[in-house]
Amino acid sequence: NQKAIATPTRTKEILEQYGFSFKKSLGQNFLIDANILENIVRYAGVDERSGAIEIGPGIGALTEQLARNAGRVVAFEIDQRLVPILEETLSSYNNVSVINKDILEADVHEVIKTNFEAGQSLKIVANLPYYITTPILMKLLMERLPVDNITVMIQKEVADRMAASPNTKSYGSLSIAVQYYTEAKVVMNVPKTVFMPQPNVDSAVLQLILRDVPPVQVTDEDFFFSTVQATFGQRRKTLMNNLSRHFKGKLEKDQIRETLTNIAIEPSRRGESLTMEEFAILANAFYEKQK
Numbered sequence: 549n550q551k552a553i554a555t556p557t558r559t560k561e562i563l564e565q566y567g568f569s570f571k572k573s574l575g576q577n578f579l580i581d582a583n584i585l586e587n588i589v590r591y592a593g594v595d596e597r598s599g600a601i602e603i604g605p606g607i608g609a610l611t612e613q614l615a616r617n618a619g620r621v622v623a624f625e626i627d628q629r630l631v632p633i634l635e636e637t638l639s640s641y642n643n644v645s646v647i648n649k650d651i652l653e654a655d656v657h658e659v660i661k662t663n664f665e666a667g668q669s670l671k672i673v674a675n676l677p678y679y680i681t682t683p684i685l686m687k688l689l690m691e692r693l694p695v696d697n698i699t700v701m702i703q704k705e706v707a708d709r710m711a712a713s714p715n716t717k718s719y720g721s722l723s724i725a726v727q728y729y730t731e732a733k734v735v736m737n738v739p740k741t742v743f744m745p746q747p748n749v750d751s752a753v754l755q756l757i758l759r760d761v762p763p764v765q766v767t768d769e770d771f772f773f774s775t776v777q778a779t780f781g782q783r784r785k786t787l788m789n790n791l792s793r794h795f796k797g798k799l800e801k802d803q804i805r806e807t808l809t810n811i812a813i814e815p816s817r818r819g820e821s822l823t824m825e826e827f828a829i830l831a832n833a834f835y836e837k838q839k
């Protein structure tokens with residue numbers, strides 16, 4: 549039983565053996581603390597019947613823990629240099645496949661179909677590259693993949709925004725976008741010191757439990773999201789202000805005031821005070837008004 553990959557000594561050994569140099573542009577910060585990884589796998593609820601999908605296995609620190617606990621693991625890694633390394637570091641597990649692809653370009657539905665059993669409980673688990681955290685998560689959510697939950701290590705500030713409640717500093721259009729698809733929760737804060745090399749920012753583990761149906765009914769999803777974004781456009785400004793700018797040329801100020809009055813939302817409020825339900829009511833009302 550070999551020592552875990554996620555230790556400073558073993559990681560250094562592997563890096564030296566292959567002459568691997570980190571690519572900052574790919575967000576390569578490898579985890580060197582096996583305890584943290586075990587916690588992540590536990591939060592994800594990975595067991596022998598479940599399938600795990602990992603994004604960015606690096607040299608296999610998390611992949612190894614997933615392989616020990618899951619029925620099957622599929623990992624997407626963009627950096628071709630890591631493929632032969634993973635082949636060796638994970639050679640004692642026969643339930644892992646590495647796909648050398650950019651996750652943003654990958655057909656994840658197809659990969660799921662070919663690698664997992666129909667109806668198998670699937671979890672996405674990753675220590676994400678921080679430079680594209682939001683695009684990756686939004687892709688995974690908007691494609692409505694058949695997965696139970698997504699448990700990811702990301703930049704703490706972004707995790708806080710994704711899980712934020714109304715009337716907090718972190719609350720914004722990203723909170724609504726993520727919480728429309730999931731129940732979001734920050735389950736663990738993680739110090740910089742458990743990475744090699746150490747990143748400049750603090751990290752957190754975000755858990756997203758996918759919803760079967762959205763928490764609110766919206767007439768048009770694109771319209772809903774663009775309206776939400778507009779109300780946060782200039783954070784210090786009122787709904788009246790931001791919506792006037794957004795619907796310029798389409799709706800007069802009077803029409804905007806009237807629409808808000810009809811749904812009993814004060815025009816002087818700010819976007820940051822609106823709940824998901826209020827945003828849905830607001831977007832649906834403006835959708836009818838401007839169509």
Ligand code: SAM
Binds near residue numbers: 608
């Ligand atoms: N899982 C490893 C760990 O925890 O030690 C590595 C995590 S590191 C933060 C992010 C990994 O994602 C790197 O291995 C990097 O090469 C990979 N990566 C970066 N961009 C990617 C993309 N678009 N698609 C797939 N993998 C990517």
